[in-house]
Amino acid sequence: MLDGLDLIDWASLQHAYDSAVDVPDLLRDLASTNEEKRKNAIYRLFGNIWHQGTVYPATAAAVPFLYELLNAPNVSAKSEIACLLACIAAGTGYLEVHICLFEKEIGEGLAEEGKSLKDELEREAAEIRSVHQAASTRLLDLLPYLHDSEAETRRAVAVALGCYPEHLGTTLPTLLKAAETEMDKEVQQALAESIDRLAKTPT
Secondary structure (H helix, E strand, O other): OOOOHHHOOHHHOEEOOEEOOOHHHHHHHHOOOOHHHHHHHHHHHHHHOEEOOEEOHHHHHHHHHHHHHHHOOOOOOHHHHHHHHHHHHOOEOHHHHHHHHHHHHHHHHHHHOOOOHHHHHHHHHHHHHHHHHHHHHOHHHHHHHHHOOOHHHHHHHHHHHOOOHHHHHHHHHHHHHHHHHOOOHHHHHHHHHHHHHHHOOOO
16 A cells, blocks of 8 residues: 555655655555544644645645545545545645735735746646646545535535536536435535536536
C-alpha cells in the first residue's frame, strides 16, 4: 500500500502552509492502527491539503493515495477519508475565494513580488483543474458514503457528486435514491442542490 509515495518530490509542492514535506507521513498515519495518529493525520490534512474550501498543488498529488487508502481493507478511518476526498473534490483556489473581497490588496501584494494577478489566477486555475481531474478519476468510489453513519460525510459527498457532470449517468440516480431516505436537513439540502445542478446539465 502507498507504493510510490516517496517518489514524489513533496518538498517542491505547496499546500496551505508552504512546503508539503509533511504530507507523506500524514498519509501513512491514516493507515495506522493507532487511533490518535489517525485523528491527528486527518486533522492536519484537513488543514493543509484542504483548507477552508481551498486546495493546492500538493492536493492533486495526495488524492490518488487517499483513494487507495479509502479502498484498502485494513484502513479504519474510511468515513474521514471519504469526507476529505469529497471536500477536496469540491475545492477551489485561494485567490478565487478571496478575490471578490480583497482584489486590490491581493493585486498590490503580488505586484510587490513582481507577479501579476492575471497570471496568478491562470496558474491557480490550472492547479485546481489538476485537483479536480485527480478527484474525478475515482469519484464513484465515494458513492457508498452517501449512506455513511456520519451526516458530515454524507453532506460532503452529496456536494462533491454535484460538481462532476461527467459522471451524472451514475451519480444522478444515486443522489435521487439517497434523497428518498435522507433525514438530516443539511444533507437533504446538499442532495437537492446537487440533483438540481446535474439535472440542468446540457446534454
